[in-house]
Structures are given as structure tokens and as C-alpha cells.
Amino acid sequence: MALYLKAAEVLDKVEQKRGAVKTLVYDSEFQNIKQLFALVCETQKYSSVLQEIIESTRLLKETKLRLNIAKVLVYDLLFGRGVKCGGSWKAMMVKHRSRLQAALARIKVKQKVSRNEDLLPPRVQDKNAHNIPRYVRVNTLKTTVEDVIDYLKREGCSYQGTARRIEDLCQLSGKMFMGDVHLRELLVFSAKMDFHSHYLYKAGHLILQDKASCLPAYLLDPPVGGHVIDACAAPGNKTSHLAAIMKNKGKLFAFDLDAKRLSTMSTLLLRAGVTCHQLANQDFLKVDPLAPEHKDVKHILLDPSCSGSGMVCLSDGGSEEQDGERLQALAAFQLHCLNHALQFPQLQRVVYSTCSIHSQENEEVVSACLERNPGFRLVHLFPEWPERGHVPLTQCLRASTTETLTQGFFVAMLERQTTPGDGETLNAAPSAMDTSAPTGGEEQQTQQPSSEISVEQPQHFTTKKKKRNRKRNKRQEC
Numbered sequence: 001m002a003l004y005l006k007a008a009e010v011l012d013k014v015e016q017k018r019g020a021v022k023t024l025v026y027d028s029e030f031q032n033i034k035q036l037f038a039l040v041c042e043t044q045k046y047s048s049v050l051q052e053i054i055e056s057t058r059l060l061k062e063t064k065l066r067l068n069i070a071k072v073l074v075y076d077l078l079f080g081r082g083v084k085c086g087g088s089w090k091a092m093m094v095k096h097r098s099r100l101q102a103a104l105a106r107i108k109v110k111q112k113v114s115r116n117e118d119l120l121p122p123r124v125q126d127k128n129a130h131n132i133p134r135y136v137r138v139n140t141l142k143t144t145v146e147d148v149i150d151y152l153k154r155e156g157c158s159y160q161g162t163a164r165r166i167e168d169l170c171q172l173s174g175k176m177f178m179g180d181v182h183l184r185e186l187l188v189f190s191a192k193m194d195f196h197s198h199y200l201y202k203a204g205h206l207i208l209q210d211k212a213s214c215l216p217a218y219l220l221d222p223p224v225g226g227h228v229i230d231a232c233a234a235p236g237n238k239t240s241h242l243a244a245i246m247k248n249k250g251k252l253f254a255f256d257l258d259a260k261r262l263s264t265m266s267t268l269l270l271r272a273g274v275t276c277h278q279l280a281n282q283d284f285l286k287v288d289p290l291a292p293e294h295k296d297v298k299h300i301l302l303d304p305s306c307s308g309s310g311m312v313c314l315s316d317g318g319s320e321e322q323d324g325e326r327l328q329a330l331a332a333f334q335l336h337c338l339n340h341a342l343q344f345p346q347l348q349r350v351v352y353s354t355c356s357i358h359s360q361e362n363e364e365v366v367s368a369c370l371e372r373n374p375g376f377r378l379v380h381l382f383p384e385w386p387e388r389g390h391v392p393l394t395q396c397l398r399a400s401t402t403e404t405l406t407q408g409f410f411v412a413m414l415e416r417q418t419t420p421g422d423g424e425t426l427n428a429a430p431s432a433m434d435t436s437a438p439t440g441g442e443e444q445q446t447q448q449p450s451s452e453i454s455v456e457q458p459q460h461f462t463t464k465k466k467k468r469n470r471k472r473n474k475r476q477e478c
Contacts, residue, residue: 018264049104253294379415
């Protein structure tokens with residue numbers, strides 16, 4: 001019974017975005033970690049199928065079980081090796097076994113499949129075919145990349161140098177590891193490598209973070225000593241990354257509405273050695289942009305709640321109609337957050353990111369925001385990054401298991417347009433982001449060459465500007 005209670009608890013926390021699956025499993029201190037992790041991951045993979053079975057048999061109404069407890073029990077009964085507990089729960093599952101098996105059989109007939117694996121959504125089946133490497137971010141607040149490499153080599157790991165192509169990462173096995181091709185502070189290991197019990201992880205020297213999740217802070221690249229907001233901050237990996245880029249100087253305001261997630265985040269930041277942060281259990285939408293404490297905020301990282309459809313272990317349960325309604329509500333919330341972020345008077349740049357694959361939460365949100373805020377424009381990010389935003393927003397980045405060997409992700413950067421002077425044009429884009437490691441502040445500006453890339457502006461903004469120019473010319477003629 002303890003196994004199913006703990007698995008349901010982990011699933012609850014994942015849905016609340018209180019951490020990654022593996023981290024939550026290891027933090028649970030359950031006696032058999034591998035058994036718990038396998039049950040949670042497999043239940044997530046079959047989540048939509050399990051929900052359909054549970055709903056069609058009205059299992060929750062008849063048993064009074066919570067949804068995630070019902071899911072893990074039904075998974076083990078129908079897809080696993082049988083319910084592993086005794087007592088009332090096993091008796092309950094045995095009582096309903098025939099009805100549950102019949103419901104599964106009807107789904108197979110309906111979908112014209114014979115194997116359980118064929119019931120998985122195509123997106124989940126595609127993910128199963130790709131092993132994402134294990135990415136580990138070196139926490140430069142406590143150590144250096146070179147020191148970590150030396151430490152791991154002394155432990156018997158084999159350093160293969162820095163990758164030159166994404167494809168090089170597919171060759172890793174055993175204790176082999178490489179430096180990432182794009183992000184200097186990322187080390188890459190084979191998918192089976194585990195660091196949850198490693199000293200460097202427990203001491204906060206290493207952060208277990210997918211490469212795609214590192215992009216928002218890396219690309220925002222706030223200056224050392226700057227004032228920055230992490231709008232929807234928990235569970236805190238991006239916050240710790242921002243602090244490292246800022247070298248723990250300046251002010252890092254981190255907001256989150258969930259008190260429990262914020263508590264978990266506080267522990268993570270303490271372990272990572274972050275000291276420049278100010279945590280607030282507050283809804284970002286209720287944060288006053290004109291408040292005195294925010295008068296110097298020039299950079300915002302916004303990673304709001306999303307469908308999580310890009311996460312390998314997650315799947316969009318429910319019907320298409322339910323998914324459509326949920327996506328519509330999420331997109332409205334995300335647009336509200338992005339519009340609110342642009343209200344901070346000194347804001348220069350905001351990075352908007354999601355772990356979603358849906359255009360409705362990504363390009364469509366950004367497009368709607370630009371239409372409403374013509375004073376901002378898109379920054380062309382990482383020109384050599386292999387996967388771009390959907391046309392016409394190719395300035396944005398996408399990530400996926402197939403193209404970038406990461407979780408599914410989306411990143412866009414909006415920059416305030418400066419008032420053009422004589423000889424300047426509104427259609428000139430900011431400098432493309434360099435692939436070297438960000439250092440922040442004046443140090444970065446002296447090291448990175450800039451190159452201009454044109455960015456297409458919203459049509460209505462260009463038209464308004466032309467009208468204003470014509471009026472100014474007429475006044476000058478008079």
C-alpha cells in the first residue's frame with residue numbers, strides 16, 4: 001500500500017509542477033526507489049488510457065479512490081505484474097478486475113490494436129524511441145567546469161572532450177561524458193547515468209536540468225548586479241541558473257503562487273548557494289510594475305504554467321475536446337502573464353518559455369502579445385540552433401527529442417524597441433545571441449561581436465509609423 005500512496009503523491013506533485021519526476025522520486029526517501037520510479041513513469045505513459053478506463057467503469061464513484069491512486073492501482077492490475085499490496089485495496093481491485101479488463105479490451109477493439117503499447121499516443125511512442133542524454137549543469141556559484149571534470153575523471157569517468165555536433169551525444173555510454181556543443185556549463189552523459197545520490201549533486205555543485213530548460217536563463221543573460229524577475233519561479237532550477245549568471249550580485253525577485261512549491265524551491269536555492277534572491281509567495285499577475293522595489297527591473301524570465309506536452313514522461317490525458325478547452329484556458333493565462341511582464345517601465349528584455357509543443361501556447365501567444373505591444377520586437381535567437389519557431393516566428397526556438405535530443409520546449413525573447421534617431425530604422429533587429437557562455441554585464445559586451453539581423457515587424461505598427469512620418473514632414477514643409 002505504501003508504494004501506491006507514494007506513487008500517487010509523486011504524480012500529484014508532478015501535476016503541480018513541484019519538480020521533475022526523478023527528483024521527486026529520490027526526494028521521497030522511499031525504500032525501493034527503482035520500483036517507485038518505474039511505476040510513476042509507466043503510469044504517466046498510459047495516463048490517458050487509464051483515465052478512459054476509470055471513467056468508463058465509474059471506478060472513482062464506486063471505490064471513493066482519488067484519481068492518481070486509482071491510476072497506479074489500475075496500471076499494475078492491467079499493464080504491470082498485478083497489484084502488489086494486500087488488504088482492502090487488493091480486494092477492491094480483484095472485485096472490479098473483470099469490468100476493468102473488459103473496458104481495456106473495448107478500447108483495443110475501438111482503436112484496432114492488439115498490444116498494450118499500441119494504445120500509447122503517437123507522441124509518447126515517438127519519445128520512447130529516443131533516449132535523451134543526461135544533462136548536468138555545473139553550478140558556477142560553487143565550482144568550475146574544469147574542477148568538476150577533474151573530479152569525475154578521478155572517479156573513473158571518461159571525458160571525451162566537447163561535442164562538435166548534437167549527433168556526437170548519441171555515442172555516449174557507460175561512464176563516458178562530454179561538454180555540450182552549445183552551452184559551456186553543461187556536461188552530457190548517457191541516459192542511464194544517475195546523479196541523485198552523487199556527492200556533487202547533494203552538495204549543490206551540480207544541477208540536474210535538461211538542456212532545453214537551461215536555454216531561458218542562458219539567453220536572457222542578465223548583467224552582473226542587475227535587477228531581474230523570475231515570474232513563475234518554482235521549482236527553482238532556472239532561478240539558480242539566473243543567479244549563477246548574475247554571479248550572486250544584484251536582486252533576483254522570484255514569485256510563485258504555490259507555497260509548497262516555493263518551500264521546495266527555497267531548499268534547492270539554499271543547496272545551490274544562491275543569496276541574491278528574494279522569494280515571494282505571490283501571484284505574478286498581482287505584482288505592481290510601478291512599485292518602487294521594481295523600478296530598476298530590466299530583465300524578466302517568464303515560464304508560466306503550461307500543458308507540459310513536451311515532457312517525455314508526461315502525456316496530455318483526456319479527450320480532444322477537453323484538451324482544446326484546457327489549451328485555450330492556458331493560452332489566455334500565458335498571454336495575460338506576458339502582457340503584464342511588459343508593463344514594467346524599465347524593462348529591456350523578457351524571455352517567454354514553455355515546455356509545450358502546442359503552437360497555441362507558443363507562437364500564437366507571442367504573436368498576440370506583439371500585436372498588443374508594438375513597442376516590443378522579437379530577438380533572433382541562436383541562428384545556428386537546428387529547430388526554429390513555426391513560420392513566421394522563426395526568430396524563436398523550439399526543442400524536441402528528435403532534433404535537439406532534449407525535452408520538448410519553446411523559447412522567445414521580446415525586446416523593447418528604442419526610439420529611432422536620424423539614420424536609424426525600426427526594422428533593425430538586436431544582435432543575434434552568441435553561442436559562447438554568457439558572462440553578463442560589461443564583460444560580455446567587450447567579448448561578443450554583434451551582428452544585425454532583420455526582424456519582420458507587425459504590419460499595423462509599420463503603417464502607424466509611416467503616417468506619423470508623413471505628418472511630421474508636412475509640418476516641416478509649412
